[in-house]
Amino acid sequence: MRVLVIEDHQRLAKLIVEGLAGFGIGADTFPNAEDGLAATKSISYDALVLDLGLPDRDGLDVIQELRAKSIRTPILILTARGGIDERVEGLDRGADDYLPKPFAMKELAARLRALLRRPGGPLGTTIDIANLRPCLFGPFPVSFPSAKSTISP
Ligand code: CA
Numbered sequence: 001m002r003v004l005v006i007e008d009h010q011r012l013a014k015l016i017v018e019g020l021a022g023f024g025i026g027a028d029t030f031p032n033a034e035d036g037l038a039a040t041k042s043i044s045y046d047a048l049v050l051d052l053g054l055p056d057r058d059g060l061d062v063i064q065e066l067r068a069k070s071i072r073t074p075i076l077i078l079t080a081r082g083g084i085d086e087r088v089e090g091l092d093r094g095a096d097d098y099l100p101k102p103f104a105m106k107e108l109a110a111r112l113r114a115l116l117r118r119p120g121g122p123l124g125t126t127i128d129i130a131n132l133r134p135c136l137f138g139p140f141p142v143s144f145p146s147a148k149s150t151i152s153p
Helices: 009-023 035-041 059-068 084-093 105-116
Strands: 003-004 026-030 047-051 075-079 095-100 134-136 140-142
Touching: 003 009, 003 035, 003 084, 009 026, 009 105, 009 140, 026 035, 026 095, 035 047, 047 095, 047 134, 059 084, 075 084, 075 105, 084 095
Parallel strands: 003 026, 003 047, 047 075, 075 095
Antiparallel strands: 134 140
């Protein structure tokens, strides 16, 4: 499991990376939207942890841009903004969850695990080869035919 953390507060970003590592979650961190978005083009992350108050762009616009490109990576908003309206706007623009600052690292880890357990997520994917039942692989439902394989000599 690898997550992308876009957070301009360097000390907090470092704490998040170290904290998530303690829960077995690898994380890369970038201090601005431009570098973070560039990283999503080369690496397929399992989830994105996004600060809303970034130096170059508003995090809400980052969410909108990713969703407009049909990038469905789960996004968890980290925000010091207390207003319910902004949290709602973030969710409406395509974020999957939010966590207000300050937060407990174990809650961030638990929320990320919950996002990844969703159908299509890396922890929610069912691949059952033994009885060839329908399963989810990534965002696409895959149905296997109920056929028997015969191996002839
Ligand atoms: Ca910030």
